[in-house]
Amino acid sequence: MKQLLVKDIQKLLQGELLNGSVDWHVRHAIYYERHDLTHSNTLIFVNKNDSINWQAINNKGPSLVISDKPINELKNALGNTTVIRVRSIMQAYWTFIDYYRGLFQIPVVALTGTCGKTTTKEMIKYIVSKEWPVQASVSSKNEPRQSLPYLTGIEKDTKAAVFELGLGNTGNIKHQCMIYKPTIGIITNIGVHHLDGCKNLEGYIKAKSEIVEGLSNEGTLIINADDENTKKIPLHSFKGKVITFGVQGQADFKAANIQFTNNGMKFQLHVSNKTYSVSVPGFGEHQVYNALAAMAAVKEMGLTIEKAIAHLRSFKQMARHLEFSSGIEGSTIIDDTWTNNPTSVEAALKVLDTIGKDKKVILLLGDINRLGNFEKKYHREIGTMVAKRNIHMLITIGTKAEEIANQAIKERTKAEVHIFKDVTGVLDVLKSKIDSDTIVLIKGPMSSKSMIEFANSLKK
Template identity: 45%
Template sequence: MKPLTVKKLTAIIAGKKEQGIDEVLIQYGAYRLKQVKNPNTAFFTSRRIIDWKSLEGFSPLILVTDWTYRKNEIPKHVIIIKVANVEDAYWKFVHFYRSQFNIPVIAITGTSGKTTTKEMIKHILSAEKNVTATKLSSNSRTANLQYLLNIEDETEAAIFETAVGAPGDVSSAGEYFKPTIGIITNIGAHHLDYCKTLEGYIQAKGEMVDILHPTGTLILNAEDVNTRKIDVSKFSGRIIRVGKDASCDFRASQIRYYQHGMQFTIHHKKANHEIFVPGFGEHQVYNAIAAIAAVYEVGVTIQEAAKQLQSFRQMSKQLQLFEGINQSLILDDTWSITTTSLDAALKVLNSLGDGKKRVAVIGTITDLGSWGNKIHEQAGELIHRMGVDVLITIGEHARIMADHAVKLGFKAPVFTFKNSTLVYKLLQDIVDENTIVLVKGDMYSKSLHELAENIKK
């Protein structure tokens, strides 16, 4: 955080200092008690603090509050700034802090690929710039303040992942970050427990259009059906489309698998560039094109971006290839699961498994609410359409995929399990050196993680 004095903060939030020293420097911010982890923290709260002893180790603590305490109730080492309304004061502080920095700020949302795209952008920009970014896929709305305060005088660019758990999440992130460049990687069906419908989820992702600076840049996946449903008519900035279509501003062609990654040609402004990106699948190409388009806006040439991408480290548990039991190959894709990422994973399985026995072990898709049955049936349609040689599902909802695939005419062997206990023994019996196994689930499925680890060599 770029430090500021108690006196400065008091003026910014139109408060009144009731106790303490003006010259004390504020170096951290918090709006929840558990976020107070260091001395010199400005803590915004309307709740009455009773257990002052637990906060003794964080002195000096700067308390910004609209609660009226009794005389001598607050310890002398606590600095008090009284305000009329804590929430108003908090947002005045947030808006002031963001206004101090005139740098490129990139915000990324999407059902799949946002973490990888963000990490690619960070990797490319870090070669020449001081960059701050969200940590891996830690994108909870409660972390927004800390990520904002990571921007300091030395920061030259910032990249933030803005997830959607519910409508308003992207808008809230925009209040903090005020991005100059926005990316929507794709929109599948996810978090329907809070967004209620697919249309609601699309609208929630579409909040990206509203949070961008009026002269900013919006980068869209031109081929994604749901992304095309977003109304961009009122956006006054520049729209860049990426994909394979001839109309795209950054167009990919000649996409092919090549030694632990993807090789392709990118076409931009009548020039062609050969690109290699680590990580399997056409979806990885889309991640790379979006990343290249974003850094190009920041001033990095495509040649420089291509050179940096070659050393990009593939994300853990995202279609990583390993040697497995009985000399088989294992595709560990246990980071997340949506119908969008399942589609991508099955395409990779079929490409790498050409001429081999293809086994898919698939877990439950979460965060669907009342849409659980329908989305799992859609997953079954995917499996039926794309085909595998053996299907194994783990979990009650995952069984819906298998049942629906069979109903549609899926002919390959199908095994359904409530948990993973018996799956390891089954795989021992059916896999060999001519088999590739996809394990597909999410980061919260401990049993699938363990299974993936156990069947690796």
């Protein structure tokens, strides 16, 4: 965080000093009871209903408490704590957010999408970090509550920022855009997820489209030209710049001649009447889409396409994202336990269509969560996808995933089908089937520690 003088913060928020000194600097900012207090010189927003541990705050001092609690409560502060009382904590919070974001005239990228957003964000971060100091959200920790520490992670020397937007409910993306004020927005794709919070697919698409509202009319929107649900987002009122990426039809950043290589994907990039050869680690057509979105973003941020391609070549594929490993008995294990939704399952199956040719293919599929009232529908659709393919064995793990197995059986899959409540006993079934010609795909939710541990147990 760029250090700020407490005196200036008091003036900005028009608050009343109740305790301590204003002649020192804050270097961190948190919202009490939402974030851990781990540093000294921290600005702490305290809600009226929060119960304050003054001793803990004082121990990390000097600390600055901003609150709209009654004066008699705030006067319990100890000597190492400065207290400024404001009329409204929410007004003070947003005033501070707007002020701090306004200190930086840098490209800020915000990403959303059903699949690929973490990988695309990591690609952008990796490419840009080779040239500039960059601030970014950590891994897939994209909850709205993380937005304040992520924003204040922008420092004096930061030249760019890239943030992944989490979506659990309607309004989440709008909230995060109000904090980050992105100059570039990306929608990787819109499949099916979080229907419990958004009620149905239409609500989910509308929630994703909040990123368009979050961009100013000077902003740039980067979207997947091939994605049918993304096409449903109304853009007629958006006056900013729109950049498309895709494989199938017309797109500003288009990939052609896509090939699988030993380490990932290779393709020809067509952009601005020029053609480039691109290599990216990680298997699957979806990885090509991720790379296209990343290159479009870094070009818009001010880097050349040549530099983007050069840096992308050494990008390290993320763990548990269709991660290939040598497994027991000489088999190939594909660990895809990072996330689980219908779109990512389909992407994984498409990779198997190529990688699994002339191989014995075994699928381990776990529950898909957060599908609301459409849970059975989408599990059955996956069962249909499996039944159409040359799969040798299907193993489902979890009560929800049973629908996958039952639907595959109903559609007369050629696969040998096994249904398990949990991973207990799965290895016994696999042992007699696995050999050097076997590919095992393990696809489950990141919340399932047992499936993650089981995937690890199969690797050499």
